Amino acid sequence: MGLDNPGRDTLLPSGGLRLTPHFNVSYVDMVLIGGAVALVYKVVDPMAPAWEIEETRREGNLVSYRLSMQRISSGGEGEARLVLARRAAELARERGMQGYQLIHYSESIDSRLFLPRRMAEADVALIAAPAIKPLPKIEPKLEPKPEGKVDAGIKPVPVLLPESASKPEAEPRPGTPVPALSLR
Numbered sequence: 538m539g540l541d542n543p544g545r546d547t548l549l550p551s552g553g554l555r556l557t558p559h560f561n562v563s564y565v566d567m568v569l570i571g572g573a574v575a576l577v578y579k580v581v582d583p584m585a586p587a588w589e590i591e592e593t594r595r596e597g598n599l600v601s602y603r604l605s606m607q608r609i610s611s612g613g614e615g616e617a618r619l620v621l622a623r624r625a626a627e628l629a630r631e632r633g634m635q636g637y638q639l640i641h642y643s644e645s646i647d648s649r650l651f652l653p654r655r656m657a658e659a660d661v662a663l664i665a666a667p668a669i670k671p672l673p674k675i676e677p678k679l680e681p682k683p684e685g686k687v688d689a690g691i692k693p694v695p696v697l698l699p700e701s702a703s704k705p706e707a708e709p710r711p712g713t714p715v716p717a718l719s720l721r
Contacts, residue, residue: 587613588620592628598663599640600628608652617644624684625661635666 553563591603602624606619625637641660646653 540699555623582704588659589615590620592624600625600663602657602659602661604657604659605647605657608654613654617655618642620663621657621659625663631679632663633666634663636664638662638664 550564553561554567555561587607589607591605593601595601596689598603602621604620606617614652621639621642625639629635629637637658637660642657642661643659644655644657647656
């Protein structure tokens with residue numbers, strides 16, 4: 538491996554890396570291969586999310602979303618609605634809302650000359666949680682115990698029946714069959 542650079546105007550020294558006795562890779566080729574790998578990784582980043590979300594908060598509880606898919610991807614074409622639902626639910630939770638309602642949703646393809654990509658647009662209304670009214674405080678009324686009466690500490694509890702149970706059954710109308718009783 539020679540690192541000398543006699544009188545050349547390049548940054549890379551001449552020579553290369555001998556991988557096997559019959560295979561040698563020059564320094565220039567290594568730089569070109571590394572640059573190509575870095576460019577491909579930048580364009581096709583396998584760790585990047587498939588969808589890019591642009592969120593615009595409008596007046597009141599309205600939010601507009603614009604989703605753009607990566608130009609080069611290895612799947613995820615049908616995930617736009619799921620990504621939107623996950624982000625809208627997360628935003629509703631962050632703002633203390635009950636949930637969200639999808640007002641408008643559309644999908645399209647941005648068809649440029651090279652590398653078209655999927656797009657989705659949506660409008661969402663965040664639903665506020667209903668105000669919870671506090672229950673009125675009921676203070677128990679203590680009744681004085683009548684004198685001379687021995688109490689075992691058990692009070693009878695009045696039983697409230699529904700109105701239908703307290704009304705007597707109506708007489709059958711004329712002409713309606715009455716079930717017969719059989720005595721054995």
